[in-house]
Amino acid sequence: MTDAFADLGPVLTTHRVDNARRVPNAAWSLTIAALTGALGWWALSGGSDGSRAHARLVGVVLGITLVGLVIGARQVVALVRGGSTEYFEVREHGLVHASRREISGWSWDKVTRITIVTRGIETGLSRQLGSGYRAELRFEGGGRVRFDGLTRDHAGLGRVVLARCPAAERRTGDEWQRERGGLLLALAGLCLAVTAGAVAFLATRGDDAPFDGLAVFATLGALVCFLAAVTCVGLFVRGRLLPR
Template identity: 30%
Template sequence: MTSLEVPVRIDPATLGAVLSRYRVSRVRLLPIGFGALVVAGIVCALTIPMMRSGYSYRYTMAINIGIWCTVFAALAAILMFVYLALRGLKETFEARSAGLVHTAKGRIRAWPWHEVASMKPVHIQRSTWLTRLLVRDYTCTIRFSDGAVLKFSGELDGHEDLEQAIRANCPQCTIVPEK
């Protein structure tokens, strides 16, 4: 597609009835961001009195650790909130009788099943509590014949069900194996 071509928009209503709807639950990432912000505030509140005391040379190592912990925790909180602001809290995928509909940040995109060109599901080999907490234990990339790319991860409630729905409705779809 060249830069002068306008992508064809498909009305989701033409894709039939909704078979299943899957919501992305990024709300569980909010407590992680707020927790990092609280840790940054507490460590900063404990570090400042050491810095202001007349004997700060005695607390040099503790002050350095406090500053680095504060910076790291604040940076983690900021990155988490920026990620949530960019991706949005509300995102849905709908498997319909004749296609797939994706809604994110007020933008609706739809494709009929025959336009799904390939799908690459990736399951992390070593899933830990941290990968599950940060929802990094599963990702799936879907490529369409018009060049569009759609990704979803473990944040999607029922992500494996959506993968199975795509496999069932797209026999022509190429499944790219994991490496």
């Protein structure tokens, strides 16, 4: 069979992506999201006494639901994009990536940006999800590929790319906090406005008003938006402190 990327030289190493592990990852995370989401909906629909302790419990349950949805969605998207036979080939003069949709190749001088994000300490969960190592390569002309901890010898692949592309821009994944500083402040302002509105609504109800479903929504909304505002401000400050 003719090698469509013969001009990139011989294959030095092959790094297969274990996308099969994403199937159980997506299954258990989406199952947890469905169960906790149903429990949260039941609680919000009046399945409990409407106390403030109940509101905190609902907040925790809905938080778990959101985390499960995010994990499940990311695993499903990566599985659909990559397919069951996804792999990377390191060649003498470039890189080849095969996914469910196509096989693409680039010479090393076409790599314009390398972003590698690593965790300081790996956990069992991060190893299972492949989230302890994430890399993105951007190419001249606008293309890009990603690989994570479910790629065989992912760290070795990352080191090779760094060594072969000395002119490419290096990133650690935190630069967006500086580049999107205005957006972070705008989001913080919006979240604080929503928090103030929710607090004002609760204050007008009086101490003897029942802590019903609407009050639960207002309390949870105020808490979530306040935490989001603090997070956005923290990210903005961190972005200002990052070295350029």
